[in-house]
Amino acid sequence: SQKIEQNSEALNIQEGKTATLTCNYTNYSPAYLQWYRQDPGRGPVFLLLIRENEKEKRKERLKVTFDTTLKQSLFHITASQPADSATYLCALRAVWGYSTLTFGKGTMLLVSP
Amino acid sequence: DTGVSQDPRHKITKRGQNVTFRCDPISEHNRLYWYRQTLGQGPEFLTYFQNEAQLEKSRLLSDRFSAERPKGSFSTLEIQRTEQGDSAMYLCASSLGDRRMNTGELFFGEGSRLTVL
Numbered sequence: 512s513q514k515i516e517q518n519s520e521a522l523n524i525q526e527g528k529t530a531t532l533t534c535n536y537t538n539y540s541p542a543y544l545q546w547y548r549q550d551p552g553r554g555p556v557f558l559l560l561i562r563e564n565e566k567e568k569r570k571e572r573l574k575v576t577f578d579t580t581l582k583q584s585l586f587h588i589t590a591s592q593p594a595d596s597a598t599y600l601c602a603l604r605a606v607w608g609y610s611t612l613t614f615g616k617g618t619m620l621l622v623s624p
Numbered sequence: 625d626t627g628v629s630q631d632p633r634h635k636i637t638k639r640g641q642n643v644t645f646r647c648d649p650i651s652e653h654n655r656l657y658w659y660r661q662t663l664g665q666g667p668e669f670l671t672y673f674q675n676e677a678q679l680e681k682s683r684l685l686s687d688r689f690s691a692e693r694p695k696g697s698f699s700t701l702e703i704q705r706t707e708q709g710d711s712a713m714y715l716c717a718s719s720l721g722d723r724r725m726n727t728g729e730l731f732f733g734e735g736s737r738l739t740v741l
Contacts, residue, residue: 515666545729554628554715554732555667600666611657611680612730614666 513538515615517601523621524591532586532618534601544577544584547600549617555600559586591622628733630716636739637706644702645736649718656699657730658691659715667715673699674721706740713737 516535524530534544543562547555561568561577561584568575574587588595598617629648637643649656654675659667670689671681675696688706693699703710714737717730 517666519664547730552735552737554717554734555730556732557729560729602666611669611672613669614659616664616666 513613515539515601515603515613517599517615517618519616519618521619521621523623526592526622526624528591530588530591530595530620530622532599532601532620534584534586534615536582536603539582539603541579541603543604544575545602545604545612546573546575546584546586547602547614549598549600551598555614558599588620591620593622593624596620596622628716628718628731630714630733630736632736633734634737634739636741638741639708640705642702642704643706643738644700645714645716645738647699647701647716647733649698649716650731651697653718653720653731654696655719655721656693657717657719658699658701659717661713661715661735662711670701703738706738708740711738711740 514537543560545560546558548558549555559568559570559575561575572589576585598619600617601615602612604612631646635643657672658670660670661667669682670685671691673693676693688704691701713735715732715735717732719728719730721728
């Protein structure tokens with residue numbers, strides 16, 4: 512069966528360090544992968560999209576990599592700030608048909624001052 | 625553009641009652657999605673519409689759940705004979721897209737939190 516796995520344990524880092532979150536998937540041939548941020552009690556907010564033929568994407572302090580051989584995406588936040596504390600969700604959309612966006616469980620990031 | 629809005633934000637009901645949620649998507653978006661999210665889990669897909677057509681529905685979706693998007697604008701999600709297991713955050717999202725291109729990010733509303741007593 513198709514699975515999207517994100518580390519369920521919260522990631523605790525100090526302000527200024529780089530946070531790296533992992534998204535692994537099985538039994539998918541994704542057209543693209545997206546990352547969202549979700550604050551408690553709020554809806555997810557889109558951050559970045561990376562396509563299957565792209566290795567890396569950047570946006571300000573954010574960087575996403577996509578390795579379709581390893582079936583893995585890494586999400587990096589450089590120079591992290593306490594305001595970056597949130598849950599980060601990985602989501603995949605398969606290539607064919609009308610298949611919709613499927614989300615992982617998310618990983619909580621806690622950045623301490 | 626006020627984004628995706630959902631109403632009500634919170635709903636407390638007794639088991640067995642029917643509840644209805646409304647979603648107003650971003651006006652130019654032709655796709656509308658409903659997701660459900662419980663604590664510690666990611667959003668779980670329920671159904672989606674392209675304009676007024678309901679194109680996909682989760683196999684996990686009980687017959688007690690029904691969604692409509694009658695004029696291709698706002699949508700309603702109704703849950704009949706609610707059960708305690710229906711307690712969750714119901715998220716609506718919208719996007720631009722056509723049948724051949726599964727592209728584009730989802731714009732989520734703030735959700736409707738349902739508590740079934």
